[in-house]
Amino acid sequence: MEFQQGRHDLVRGGLPEVDAATVDHFLAAADEAGTVAVLLSAGNPARFPEAIDVAVVLPELIEAFQGRLHGAVITREAESELGQRFGVRVQPTLIFVRGGETLGLIAKIQDWSIYIDRISKLIDRPRVSAAAVVKTIIPPHRAQGIEP
8 A cells, every 4th residue: 555655646746657658659749849858767665765755846846947848757667668778777766858868867866956957957958960960070171072
């Protein structure tokens, strides 16, 4: 019963649950909306009691970032598979994803100022396009077909 209550507390903030079959749809919807997806991999709240604290903070973070974040809770059954996909090593962890790329992870409960600082740095980081990467790899004279 304790685990059931703990799991209910994780989704009480109105956040949807995602699993391996639905996570890509959720991520695509966040991208389409121009937001960064933030997924909570909580673990078992009976084993990781701070998971409930992170679950309480997550909706507040979403509100603080004024529509720039789109959140969900990973179902308990999908945590292992999705944890491997996103590089989760510790639970609870917040996973930030944009454009199919994991921007970063924030593990355990943190002070509010740490959340604000780290999330701001993650979501304000400029996106690097493939064209920009090619430009940095190929010297300009070669890109124009000029040999030295």
